[in-house]
Amino acid sequence: MADNKNRMILFAARPQGEPKASDFRLIETPTPEPGPNEMRLRVVYLGLDPIIRLRMNANTYWPSLELDKPLNGRTVTVVDKSNLPDYAPGDVIVTQGPWGDYMISNGKGMDGKPLPKFDPARGSITAPLHVLGITGFTAYIGLLEIGQAKEGETVVISGASGAVGSMAGQIAKIKGCRVVGIAGGDAKCAFIKNELGFDVAVDYKRPDFADALKAACPKGVDVYFENVGGAVFDAVFPLLNLHARVPVCGTVSEYNVTDREAIADKMPALLLATLGKRLTIKGFVISDHFARMPDFQREAGGWLREGKIKYKEEFVEGLENAPKAFNAMLKAETFGKVIVKVSEAPKR
Numbered sequence: 001m002a003d004n005k006n007r008m009i010l011f012a013a014r015p016q017g018e019p020k021a022s023d024f025r026l027i028e029t030p031t032p033e034p035g036p037n038e039m040r041l042r043v044v045y046l047g048l049d050p051i052i053r054l055r056m057n058a059n060t061y062w063p064s065l066e067l068d069k070p071l072n073g074r075t076v077t078v079v080d081k082s083n084l085p086d087y088a089p090g091d092v093i094v095t096q097g098p099w100g101d102y103m104i105s106n107g108k109g110m111d112g113k114p115l116p117k118f119d120p121a122r123g124s125i126t127a128p129l130h131v132l133g134i135t136g137f138t139a140y141i142g143l144l145e146i147g148q149a150k151e152g153e154t155v156v157i158s159g160a161s162g163a164v165g166s167m168a169g170q171i172a173k174i175k176g177c178r179v180v181g182i183a184g185g186d187a188k189c190a191f192i193k194n195e196l197g198f199d200v201a202v203d204y205k206r207p208d209f210a211d212a213l214k215a216a217c218p219k220g221v222d223v224y225f226e227n228v229g230g231a232v233f234d235a236v237f238p239l240l241n242l243h244a245r246v247p248v249c250g251t252v253s254e255y256n257v258t259d260r261e262a263i264a265d266k267m268p269a270l271l272l273a274t275l276g277k278r279l280t281i282k283g284f285v286i287s288d289h290f291a292r293m294p295d296f297q298r299e300a301g302g303w304l305r306e307g308k309i310k311y312k313e314e315f316v317e318g319l320e321n322a323p324k325a326f327n328a329m330l331k332a333e334t335f336g337k338v339i340v341k342v343s344e345a346p347k348r
């Protein structure tokens, strides 16, 4: 971070397919000064999320990103200068923030409520970017409320080594389900089985993936937590049981696809199976469920303290490397929650 400089990465152009370097623009402005009843937050960590790729498109289910404005995401920040009585330099705040060095805040979140301070005694200050934050909450709602997963059922999770999938699988284990995780390659499969305690891990990159998945689900699939779509969905689909539930969380394998017409039409088969097997295929957007965040944080905080939830993080040094890391994440070349270190963390 340059002294008295505020770097920001702007959204320069809507990508066609995989984002290019020219779709992002790094600018420098003077460090902003907080006005009366404002404070300046220094960004320490920036979490990268696949949803940003969808929001780069003109039409999507979440508000599209505006061109020439900073990209944004969940950030861990430290109060740097404050003209607000309730916030002092050094306070840690997790909030929606820019891909940048600093932001000015009036101390209120998007819901108009005061921004909560993060108590470092609660654990790692990066946990609210994933297990204690939006991705953990997404796993919780998707699995338990949308998917209605029950003890003894077979739950299949795609994107199982990622931020949402790894949490969904661990919650399913806590709830007594038999959990089959789908991940790419030996290392990620070993991680979800040996470290996270999934019952079985199946590698979607194997040529015999569909057969291996079938063998891993001898009683079929009761809940399929959909994170990736595409060929993985094709392999899970025939295994769905009568009354199976499919919480549709994301389809990250298709976010860079430009020609959606070219994707094979699964609709007739999907409708027939939905009827015959009485399937529930339900999309959900986590912002519709924010009222349940306190329940989640209480429960997940307990699981974390008891050592029942584990996680993996991949740190990237330097704001300027965020676009490259973002692309690597979309291509599943990263391993664990991708977190950009923008500036020095406060001493604990």
Ligand SMILES: NC(=O)c1ccc[n+]([C@@H]2O[C@H](COP(=O)([O-])OP(=O)(O)OC[C@H]3O[C@@H](n4cnc5c(N)ncnc54)[C@H](OP(=O)(O)O)[C@@H]3O)[C@@H](O)[C@H]2O)c1
Pocket (backbone or CB within 6 Å): 049, 050, 051, 134, 135, 138, 158, 159, 160, 161, 162, 163, 164, 165, 182, 183, 184, 185, 188, 204, 227, 228, 230, 232, 248, 249, 250, 251, 252, 253, 284, 285, 286, 287, 329, 330, 331, 332, 333, 334, 335, 336, 337, 338
């Ligand atoms: N509905 C909502 O409100 C909501 C909220 C948050 C997130 N989401 C969605 O949840 C999903 C997971 O997000 P995340 O934060 O967990 O992302 P993440 O940490 O980047 O993980 C994504 C996972 O997707 C897998 N993946 C990527 N490309 C794939 C492909 N072509 N085929 C198969 N698997 C592939 C990767 O598997 P490997 O690394 O094993 O290859 C990776 O583990 C995304 O679709 C995201 O948009 C939805």
